[in-house]
Amino acid sequence: xxxxxxxxxxxxxxxxxxxxxxxxxxxxxxxxxxxxxxxxxxxxxxxxxxxxxxxxxxxxxxxxxxxxxxxxxxxxxxxxxxxxxxxxxxxxxxxxxxxxxxxxxxxxxxxxxxxxxxxxxxxxxxxxxxxxxxxxxxxxxxxxxxxxxxxxxxxxxxxxxxx
Amino acid sequence: xxxxxxxxxxxxxxxxxxxxxxxxxxxxxxxxxxxxxxxxxxxxxxxxxxxxxxxxxxxxxxxxxxxxxxxxxxxxxxxxxxxxxxxxxxxxxxxxxxxxxxxxxxxxxxxxxxxxxxxxxxxxxxxxxxxxxxxxxxxxxxxxxxxxxxxxxxxxxxxxxxxxxxxxxxxxxxxxxxxxxxxxxxxxxxxxxxxxxxxxxxxxxxxxxxxxxxxxxxxxxxxxxxxxxxxxxxxxxxxxxxxxxxxxxxxxxxxxxxxxxxxxxxxxxxxxxxxxxxxxxxxxxxxxxxxxxxx
Numbered sequence: 153x154x155x156x157x158x159x160x161x162x163x164x165x166x167x168x169x170x171x172x173x174x175x176x177x178x179x180x181x182x183x184x185x186x187x188x189x190x191x192x193x194x195x196x197x198x199x200x201x202x203x204x205x206x207x208x209x210x211x212x213x214x215x216x217x218x219x220x221x222x223x224x225x226x227x228x229x230x231x232x233x234x235x236x237x238x239x240x241x242x243x244x245x246x247x248x249x250x251x252x253x254x255x256x257x258x259x260x261x262x263x264x265x266x267x268x269x270x271x272x273x274x275x276x277x278x279x280x281x282x283x284x285x286x287x288x289x290x291x292x293x294x295x296x297x298x299x300x301x302x303x304x305x306x307x308x309x310x311x312x313x314x315x
Numbered sequence: 316x317x318x319x320x321x322x323x324x325x326x327x328x329x330x331x332x333x334x335x336x337x338x339x340x341x342x343x344x345x346x347x348x349x350x351x352x353x354x355x356x357x358x359x360x361x362x363x364x365x366x367x368x369x370x371x372x373x374x375x376x377x378x379x380x381x382x383x384x385x386x387x388x389x390x391x392x393x394x395x396x397x398x399x400x401x402x403x404x405x406x407x408x409x410x411x412x413x414x415x416x417x418x419x420x421x422x423x424x425x426x427x428x429x430x431x432x433x434x435x436x437x438x439x440x441x442x443x444x445x446x447x448x449x450x451x452x453x454x455x456x457x458x459x460x461x462x463x464x465x466x467x468x469x470x471x472x473x474x475x476x477x478x479x480x481x482x483x484x485x486x487x488x489x490x491x492x493x494x495x496x497x498x499x500x501x502x503x504x505x506x507x508x509x510x511x512x513x514x515x516x517x518x519x520x521x522x523x524x525x526x527x528x529x530x531x532x533x534x535x536x537x538x539x540x541x542x543x544x545x546x547x548x549x550x551x552x553x554x555x556x557x558x559x560x561x562x563x564x565x566x567x568x569x570x571x572x573x574x575x576x577x578x579x580x581x582x583x584x585x586x587x588x589x590x591x592x593x594x595x596x597x598x599x600x601x602x603x604x605x606x607x608x609x610x
Contacts, residue, residue, distance in 0.1 A: 172412075191511050195526040223519055227363070228471035228511035233485050240476075249367040258368060261518040265364035270372075274359040275327040284331055291338040291590060297330050298355035303379055306422055311372045 162211025167251075174247045179237040180205050186231035186241050192224055199224045201231060201241040208248070222248040223259050270308050273301035318345075319446060321437070322354040322389045324380060326398040329548040335590025336548055339575040340394050340439060342589070346582060347447045347455060351392055357383060362401035362472075363515060371418065377405030378419035381436070382428040390435045392442060396547035397515075399438040400472030400480060406436055407479045438473050438482050439574065440490045440546050452497055457583040459499025463602055465577070466503045466540040467491035468531070468554065470547035471511045485509070491544055491574060498581035505538035507531055514553035528557025529564045542570040542602045544577050555595055570598035577602075 168174040186201040187193045193200045199221055207216050216222065227242040235241075252258065269275050277299070285295045329337050341351050359365070361376035380402060384391045393399035409416045410432050420429055437445075443452065469488045477485045486509060492502035513527030532554065535543055545551040554571045557563060576589045580603060591598070 191513065191527045191530075192516060192523060194530070195523050196520075220519070223367070224516065224523075226471070226511050226513070226515035228515070229475040230471065230510060233475055233477075246367060246370070250370055253368040259519060262364055262367060265518065266368050269359045269361065269365055269376075275364075276331045279331050284334070287593075288330070288334050291334055293330070293334055293338055293341075294353055297325070298353070298357070300356045300358050303358055303376075303422075303426070306425065307369075307372045307375055310422065311369050 162209060164211045164213040164216070165209050167213075168208060168244060168247055171247050173240075173243045176237075176239045177205065177208065177244050180209065180239045181237055182206060182209075183237075185234050185236075186239075189231040189234050191228065191230070192226060196224070201225065201245075205239075205241060205244065208244070216248060217252040217255060218257050220259055222252065223262065270304045270312070271301075273299045273304050318348055318350040320350045320352055320389055321392045321442070322384050322387055323351040324354045324357060324360075324384075324391050324393050324398055324402070326393065326395040326548065327359050328397075328552070329395055332552055333548045333573075335576065335593045336394060336551060336573045339573060339579050339584075339589045342584060343575040343579040343582065344442065346579075346584070347451060349442060349446060352389070354380070354383060354387075354391065360398045360401040360405075362397040363518075366401065371415065373401070374405055374408055374415050375419050375422050377402050378409055378416075378430045379423055379428065381406060381409070381434060382423050382430045384434045385431060386428060388433075390437055392437055392439065394439045394546070395549060396438070396470035396472035397549055399436060402436040403480050406432070438480070438546070440469075440473065440482055443494060443574075444483070444490050449493060449497060452494060452578070455582045456498055458581050460581060460602070461499060463500040463542075464503045464540045465495045465500050465572075465602070466505050466535040466538060466543045467495060467508070468512065468543050468545050468550055469509065470545065470550045471509075471515075473547055474509070491546060494574065494578055495544060498578060500581075503535070503538050503540040505540070506534045512550045512553045513557065514549040517553065522562070524553070525557050525560060525562060526564065528553055532558055532565045532569060536565070536567050536569055540569065542572055542577075542598055544572055544574050546574045558596060568596050570594060570596045570602060572598060572602065 168177050184202045222245040225245045229242050232240040344351050361373040366373040474483050474485045483490050495502040513524040516524040558565045558568050579589045
């Protein structure tokens, strides 16, 4: 017997469903176990994963891509663990983030962190002080962290259009 | 006995903000027959940030780390949940998607590296559970805790999604609890045990992240624990700093201790060698108050 789902028809849903890993959005029955499981939703009036998925289902493309809500998911995957339909809000919101990034909507903290990683090869080069070096030396740990900063230049050229 | 060798992928956060976790991991594992060797010339795994903006670049970052380990013919040990989760996701992706594997290998070919899927990524909890085992851990305890009650915090990216990370039961994890018990302490159960520390939200909204962390801390305090044992650099830092700010809503302060520090002390290792003096919320007179003689 062929399983039947509630399949919304918004073009935004179809756009997400066409991406690898995004097809699960069509299985969402809006039961709300994601919001009930969500630590962010517990402390925030704004971010409720069920509501955000619903906005995608009904086709609020511009509103969702320009919003910071998809960036508030902690990807803790507790909701995914509990969803009996196999929907992963974390995966869906990651796809939404990448889509938003393509269209130029990226929260500053994310843009800054990516800039650092793709410049230095790692995130915390600027925070690595002499004080920490001394502390590490005292513990018998390597002071030179041996990060590679050349591979990221190649990634920039390939994925960001120029080093 | 021949030492088992594994490559330690330190990640970005641990060596800068939590050297005592790195150091105690190495000391404790060496005592238990595992030599954790630094993986050098690595790059950031790209978790959360690169992952969100450029998924294919994220795959390349992780793929390069895995390929470096292949070159050394050793498995990878990650002690941060974000790193272990990210590397396991990328391994899963590269093993199942030929086109992305080809793209990554094209990028790696410049430096003579290749990803073929030969090495495993293990989180620290797996080393204890799978490589060392509880019998050996039990034998190593020479200074058991007395009347110490500890709460285990596992870390979301360490245990979920199970199909990819394969560490412990995601709804009822037990590895840290078992280790707490065999050190002579009591593993305390508390509400919200498998819930997030709030760490991944720090960059976007520190206020919300702190509320989430404080909620967890208060649940642990209400359950009557003396401290929390962690197995992720991010969780360790977040659960500590969520208690320190002037805006913090915790009902009391409670020490946060990494698993190798907690275990190492029961194994008779020195308080200072384990870097316990660096933990901002001291456990000197609570958890380690029974600093008894080494048997």
